[in-house]
Each structure stands twice: as C-alpha cells, then as structure tokens.
Amino acid sequence: MDDSALKALEAQSASTPASAKTLYAVSNTVLGDLATVYPATQMHVLKSTETSRLVEIRGSQMQGSEQVIYYAAGQRLILASLSEKGQQSLNIFSDWKKDDYGNAWRDVALQGEWSGSALASREPMWDYARKLDNVYCAGCHAPIPAKHFTLNAWPSVAKGMGARTNISENELDILSRYFQYNAKDMHE
Incomplete structure (x- = not known):
C-alpha cells in the first residue's frame, strides 16, 4: 500500500481545530521531555494557546514497568512511554492493587505541553x-x-x-x- 492514505491522515491531523477538547496522536510523538505518546492515545485538552495545548493522558501503571502508561489495569495497550522526568511528573490516583495474576496496578495521569498535530476523533x-x-x-x-x-x-x-x-x-x-x-x- 502506498503512503498516500497515511499522508492524508497526517494532513487531516494538522488541520484539527484549536477548540478540540480531545486529541488522538497519529504517530509516535513526543510530549515535551516527559514521554512518547503512541497512535490513537486519547489526550484531554486542559488548556490551549496559539502554539500548544496542555493535555492529560490517563491510564494505569504496572509495578515493575513504571516507565509505561497502559490503557487500564490488566490491559496492555501502551498509551505512552515515560522518561525519568515523566515518571516523576505523574499524578497518582490510587495505591497499588493486585490483579488476578498478582500484578500490581495503579491509576495515573500525565500532563504536558502538546505542540504536535493530532486528530479530534479516532x-x-x-x-x-x-x-x-x-x-x-x-x-x-x-x-x-x-x-x-x-x-x-x-x-x-x-x-x-x-x-x-x-x-x-x-x-x-x-x-x-x-x-x-x-x-x-x-x-x-
């Protein structure tokens, strides 16, 4: 398959209105020096300026894999990979809780400045x-x-x-x- 469909998707992401309240990454994109955000990851827009948006990614962290934000406890869909600074910048919403397999999970969120293009819908x-x-x-x-x-x-x-x-x-x-x-x- 040629890359014209992907280029059209990227062009569409570049024209997402500044008023969009939710964004979705099209490709692996850095979130400042905090993380790499992966395609289709939902980002809630908290504040917008002319050049960037303050976004929040919510998910779960597995004990032993603190450098990753997953979609939810037990669901290994990776939303973002965190830098050391990103790990230190997390908002933590719960204590570690073990799942049926003995893995401990907690709910987290990461906020950061998004300056890349993104879609308003998946x-x-x-x-x-x-x-x-x-x-x-x-x-x-x-x-x-x-x-x-x-x-x-x-x-x-x-x-x-x-x-x-x-x-x-x-x-x-x-x-x-x-x-x-x-x-x-x-x-x-």
Whole structure:
C-alpha cells in the first residue's frame, strides 16, 4: 500500500481545530521531555494557546514497568512511554492493587505541553486501519472481526500475521491498535 492514505491522515491531523477538547496522536510523538505518546492515545485538552495545548493522558501503571502508561489495569495497550522526568511528573490516583495474576496496578495521569498535530476523533485513523486490514490481511484470509480476540491477544496475532506481509512497522502498529481498541474485552 502506498503512503498516500497515511499522508492524508497526517494532513487531516494538522488541520484539527484549536477548540478540540480531545486529541488522538497519529504517530509516535513526543510530549515535551516527559514521554512518547503512541497512535490513537486519547489526550484531554486542559488548556490551549496559539502554539500548544496542555493535555492529560490517563491510564494505569504496572509495578515493575513504571516507565509505561497502559490503557487500564490488566490491559496492555501502551498509551505512552515515560522518561525519568515523566515518571516523576505523574499524578497518582490510587495505591497499588493486585490483579488476578498478582500484578500490581495503579491509576495515573500525565500532563504536558502538546505542540504536535493530532486528530479530534479516532474514526479517521480507524478508516485507515480498515484499509490496511483489507490490503494486508484480506489477501490471505477472510476478515477477522476485532471482537474475535482480546485486547491483550491482538498484538501477538497481528505481529505473527504481519510478518508474512510487507506491512511497515508504523502501519502494523496502527492496525494492532485498531484491533485492540475494538477488541471483545474493550470497554471505553
């Protein structure tokens, strides 16, 4: 697949209105010196200026992996990777709580200045992901509904199948995130 669909998505993200209250990263993008934010991560806009926005990312942290913000406890959808400064800047909302597997999780949020482009909705990214699914996946098998697997299962499934195609790493990441955000155990 050529990169025209991705370029159109990036162009759309560059024209997101300054009044948008929620943003979604299109590609791996730095949040100042605090973190790298991954595609489709939801950022709540707290304040806007002409050149940047103060955003907040909410998620969960797993004990032993404090450099990562996950979507929720037990759901290993990575929203952001934190620098040392990012780890120290977190707002912590709960104590560590163990899940059924013995992993301890806590609810956190990170605030930072966002100056990159982003979408006001995930839907354009999901349209792109469905095109990727059609181009790279449907050539070998019938479409597999996103709800067929769990959020935690999808990355391995997508990576295993993606290895048999010429899908780029960025395209595979977006496709995997589409499947994860629409998985059978996802509750937004």
